[in-house]
Amino acid sequence: MENISPESYAQDPNKPVSYPRDPNKPWSIADFEIGRPLGKGKFGRVYLAREVKSKFVVALKVIFKEQIEKYKIQHQLRREMEIQTSLRHPNILRLYGWFDDDERIFLILEYAYGGELYGLLRKNGHLTEQAAATYISSLSQALAYCHGKCVIHRDIKPENLLLDHEGRLKIADFGWSVQSSNKRKTMCGTLDYLAPEMVENKDHDYAVDNWTLGILCYEFLYGNPPFEAENQKDTFKRIVKIDLSFPPTPNVSEEANNLISQLLVKDPSKRLSIQKIMEHPWIVKNADPKGMCLN
Numbered sequence: 001m002e003n004i005s006p007e008s009y010a011q012d013p014n015k016p017v018s019y020p021r022d023p024n025k026p027w028s029i030a031d032f033e034i035g036r037p038l039g040k041g042k043f044g045r046v047y048l049a050r051e052v053k054s055k056f057v058v059a060l061k062v063i064f065k066e067q068i069e070k071y072k073i074q075h076q077l078r079r080e081m082e083i084q085t086s087l088r089h090p091n092i093l094r095l096y097g098w099f100d101d102d103e104r105i106f107l108i109l110e111y112a113y114g115g116e117l118y119g120l121l122r123k124n125g126h127l128t129e130q131a132a133a134t135y136i137s138s139l140s141q142a143l144a145y146c147h148g149k150c151v152i153h154r155d156i157k158p159e160n161l162l163l164d165h166e167g168r169l170k171i172a173d174f175g176w177s178v179q180s181s182n183k184r185k186t187m188c189g190t191l192d193y194l195a196p197e198m199v200e201n202k203d204h205d206y207a208v209d210n211w212t213l214g215i216l217c218y219e220f221l222y223g224n225p226p227f228e229a230e231n232q233k234d235t236f237k238r239i240v241k242i243d244l245s246f247p248p249t250p251n252v253s254e255e256a257n258n259l260i261s262q263l264l265v266k267d268p269s270k271r272l273s274i275q276k277i278m279e280h281p282w283i284v285k286n287a288d289p290k291g292m293c294l295n
């Protein structure tokens with residue numbers, strides 16, 4: 001199923017199936033034609049797939065049950081599925097449903113044609129201020145929506161950000177997200193993106209996602225995360241010290257650095273709120289209101 005017709009990308013991610021389906025009949029692998037592998041993570045692989053009857057294109061994430069047992073991620077996976085199924089936002093990848101067989105669990109995910117934002121960042125080295133501001137604005141809107149539903153993502157990094165066929169950002173992989181009631185203390189995500197209160201294993205709340213927006217904005221514009229170091233220990237030290245510097249870079253404005261400096265603040269209560277991010281002059285001036293960014 002290699003060359004899927006481009007018009008199928010125009011499929012509406014919120015209307016996955018257009019024919020009446022027996023809600024009690026669970027999906028099975030027989031309902032899908034499997035295409036090329038799209039990517040692989042620690043716990044599974046993702047394949048391009050198409051639902052046979054409706055021809056609706058999806059991404060099918062396959063996770064082996066023995067891996068779930070081996071890494072003891074039952075709770076994390078269940079939380080990811082409950083959270084991502086319940087979220088409906090243009091910048092959050094849809095989880096339409098799931099099914100399983102003896103060995104595997106299958107997640108039926110929205111297909112993001114553009115692939116990982118990470119790929120774009122690596123290819124171009126850095127993003128334009130327009131692209132960076134558009135993605136930070138989209139992320140802010142998605143996070144405002146999540147925080148409104150008491151969900152903290154906690155693991156926003158370029159590898160978990162996908163692009164659809166119109167260059168619209170989609171947050172994927174809610175594997176580390178939590179309902180904010182139970183503030184977990186487990187370390188999660190690579191250190192580069194962790195806020196001080198997380199690396200210092202303190203209680204953390206929504207403001208960790210605001211911190212991460214600062215990290216991402218810096219990385220989008222400068223091509224690497226701000227506290228990158230030779231090893232985790234040094235990254236750790238740089239984060240807790242807020243050892244932040246802006247190399248003089250053409251095409252990166254002072255307003256961008258101003259926004260980043262108001263997010264990478266040690267005291268979580270002093271970080272710019274999501275609302276204030278969306279009203280920041282650099283965002284207002286550079287972000288595409290439709291959230292689309294065809295580089």
Ligand SMILES: CCc1cccc(CC)c1NC(=O)n1cc2c(c1)/C(=N\C(=O)c1ccc(N3CCN(C)CC3)cc1)N=N2
Binds near residue numbers: 038044
């Ligand atoms: C198992 C894989 C995995 C592990 C961990 C976290 C995540 C979330 C990102 C994932 N991926 C995941 O869940 N994914 C859910 C997905 C998904 C991944 C996806 N698309 C792609 O991965 C993709 C990759 C390259 C692509 N290209 C076409 C255009 N070319 C110019 C470049 C290549 C086009 C699409 N759509 N829904």
